[in-house]
Amino acid sequence: xxxxxxxxxLNQIQLSDEELEMIREVTVVRKLRKNQYLxxxxxxxxxxxxxxxxxLRTYSVNDKSNEHIINFAIENxxxxxxxxxxxxxxxxxxxxxxxxxxxxxxxxxxxxxxTKSIPQFQDLVNLIIERxxxxxxxxxxxSISHSAEEKYKNFMEKQAHIALRVPQHMVASYLGITPETxxxxxxxxLKK
Amino acid sequence: xxxxxxxxxLNQIQLSDEELEMIREVTVVRKLRKNQYLxxxxxxxxxxxxxxxxxLRTYSVNDKSNEHIINFAIENxxxxxxxxxxxxxxxxxxxxxxxxxxxxxxxxxxxxxxTKSIPQFQDLVNLIIERxxxxxxxxxxxSISHSAEEKYKNFMEKQAHIALRVPQHMVASYLGITPETxxxxxxxxLKK
DNA sequence: CAAACAAATTGACTTTAATCAAGGTTTTAT
DNA sequence: ATAAAACCTTGATTAAAGTCAATTTGTTTG
Numbered sequence: 001x002x003x004x005x006x007x008x009x010l011n012q013i014q015l016s017d018e019e020l021e022m023i024r025e026v027t028v029v030r031k032l033r034k035n036q037y038l039x040x041x042x043x044x045x046x047x048x049x050x051x052x053x054x055x056l057r058t059y060s061v062n063d064k065s066n067e068h069i070i071n072f073a074i075e076n077x078x079x080x081x082x083x084x085x086x087x088x089x090x091x092x093x094x095x096x097x098x099x100x101x102x103x104x105x106x107x108x109x110x111x112x113x114x115t116k117s118i119p120q121f122q123d124l125v126n127l128i129i130e131r132x133x134x135x136x137x138x139x140x141x142x143s144i145s146h147s148a149e150e151k152y153k154n155f156m157e158k159q160a161h162i163a164l165r166v167p168q169h170m171v172a173s174y175l176g177i178t179p180e181t182x183x184x185x186x187x188x189x190l191k192k
Numbered sequence: 193x194x195x196x197x198x199x200x201x202l203n204q205i206q207l208s209d210e211e212l213e214m215i216r217e218v219t220v221v222r223k224l225r226k227n228q229y230l231x232x233x234x235x236x237x238x239x240x241x242x243x244x245x246x247x248l249r250t251y252s253v254n255d256k257s258n259e260h261i262i263n264f265a266i267e268n269x270x271x272x273x274x275x276x277x278x279x280x281x282x283x284x285x286x287x288x289x290x291x292x293x294x295x296x297x298x299x300x301x302x303x304x305x306x307t308k309s310i311p312q313f314q315d316l317v318n319l320i321i322e323r324x325x326x327x328x329x330x331x332x333x334x335s336i337s338h339s340a341e342e343k344y345k346n347f348m349e350k351q352a353h354i355a356l357r358v359p360q361h362m363v364a365s366y367l368g369i370t371p372e373t374x375x376x377x378x379x380x381x382l383k384k
Numbered sequence: 385c386a387a388a389c390a391a392a393t394t395g396a397c398t399t400t401a402a403t404c405a406a407g408g409t410t411t412t413a414t
Numbered sequence: 415a416t417a418a419a420a421c422c423t424t425g426a427t428t429a430a431a432g433t434c435a436a437t438t439t440g441t442t443t444g
Contacts, residue, residue: 061334068337083326129322134275136328141252144368145260156323176336
C-alpha cells in the first residue's frame with residue numbers, strides 16, 4: 001500500500017504532487033508470508049525498503065547455528081542491510097517476516113535519483129540514518145553496561161509494543177540471552 | 193593543526209581554495225591534556241569535532257559508578273555526542289582525552305552552513321554517519337553473539353592499533369567485561 | 385632516584401547466565 | 415477436531431564471568 005508510505009512522507013516533509021508521483025513510480029510492492037525471507041545471508045542487498053504492514057527481523061546465524069536478532073522492524077519503519085547496500089558486499093544477515101507483511105522496495109539507483117532530485121527527501125533520509133546511529137549507540141551502551149534483567153526492563157519500557165508483538169524467544173535473542181533466562185527473569189519481575 | 197584536517201578532506205573530496213578557506217575560518221583548535229574532558233555528562237554538545245592528534249574515549253557512568261566505554265577515537269576521526277547535538281538534550285556520556293590531544297571544533301551552526309554551501313562536504317558527512325551506523329550494527333551483532341574471548345579476539349583483529357594504544361582496563365570496559373576477566377583471557381590465548 | 389600512584393595479575397570464592405532435559409501450553413495446519 | 419509443531423516454563427547441573435583481596439609490575443613526577 002503506497003498510501004501508507006505517502007502518509008509517512010507527507011507527515012515529515014513537503015512534497016508536490018509531481019514529487020510524490022516520482023516516488024510512487026519507482027516503488028515496488030513485495031508481499032511476504034510469515035517466515036518468508038526478504039534477504040538471505042550471502043546475498044547482496046540492493047534496495048531501500050519501507051514496511052507498510054507487518055513485522056520483520058534482521059538476524060545473524062553463527063557457527064553453532066544460533067540466531068541472533070539485530071533488529072525488529074514494523075510498519076512505518078525502514079529495513080535492509082546498509083552495509084551490503086553501501087559496499088556491494090554479500091550480507092552477513094538474514095531478514096524475514098515474523099508476520100504476514102508488506103514492503104515497498106526502491107532500487108539503489110532509483111533511490112539515488114530520488115534523493116538527488118528531491119532535497120527534502122535527502123534530508124529526511126539523512127535524519128533517519130542519524131537517528132538510527134544514535135539508537136545503535138544507546139543499544140551498545142545498554143548491552144555493555146546492563147545485566148540481562150536490566151536489558152529486558154529497558155526494552156519493555158522503550159519498545160513494549162514490539163516486545164508484546166513478537167515471540168518471547170525472539171525477544172531473548174534480541175537481548176542476547178537464552179529463552180530460559182528470559183522466562184526466569186519474567187517470573188521474577190512478576191513477583192515484584 | 194588544520195593541515196591534518198585539510199589533508200583528510202582533500203583525500204576524500206575535491207575542494208576549491210575558497211571552500212577550504214571557508215572551512216578553515218570556522219574551525220577552532222582545542223588542545224586537551226591527558227585526562228581532560230571534552231564533554232561531561234549533563235552538558236549539551238554543540239559541535240562537530242575532528243581529532244588531529246591523540247586519542248579520546250566516549251563513556252557512560254552507571255549508578256555503581258562503573259565506567260563503560262562506548263567508543264575510542266584517534267587522529268583523523270570524528271567524535272562527539274550526536275544524540276545531544278541532534279536533539280539539544282543533555283548528554284548521557286563523557287568524553288575525555290586518553291592522551292594529550294588536539295581537536296578541531298566546528299559549531300553546529302557553522303557546520304550547517306558548510307554542509308549547505310559545499311555539497312560534496314555534505315555527501316562526505318552523510319557517508320561517515322552511514323559508515324558509523326554500519327559499524328555500530330556490527331558491534332551490536334558481536335556483543336549479542338560472541339563470548340568475552342571472541343569479542344576480544346575480534347577487537348584485536350579489527351582494531352589492534354587501538355587495543356595496543358590504550359590501557360588494558362579500557363579495552364575491558366569497551367568490551368563490556370572486567371579487567372580481571374580480560375587479563376585471564378589474554379593469559380589463555382598466549383598459551384595457544 | 386625514590387615515593388606515590390596507577391595498572392595488571394593472580395587466587396579464592398560468588399553470582400549470573402547457559403546448557404540439558406522434561407513437561408506443559410498454545411498455535412498451526414490438515 | 416486433532417495431530418503435529420512451536421513455544422514457554424521449570425528443575426538440575428555446568429560453565430562463564432564477576433567480585434573481593436592481595437601482590438606484582440609499571441609509570442609518573444616531585
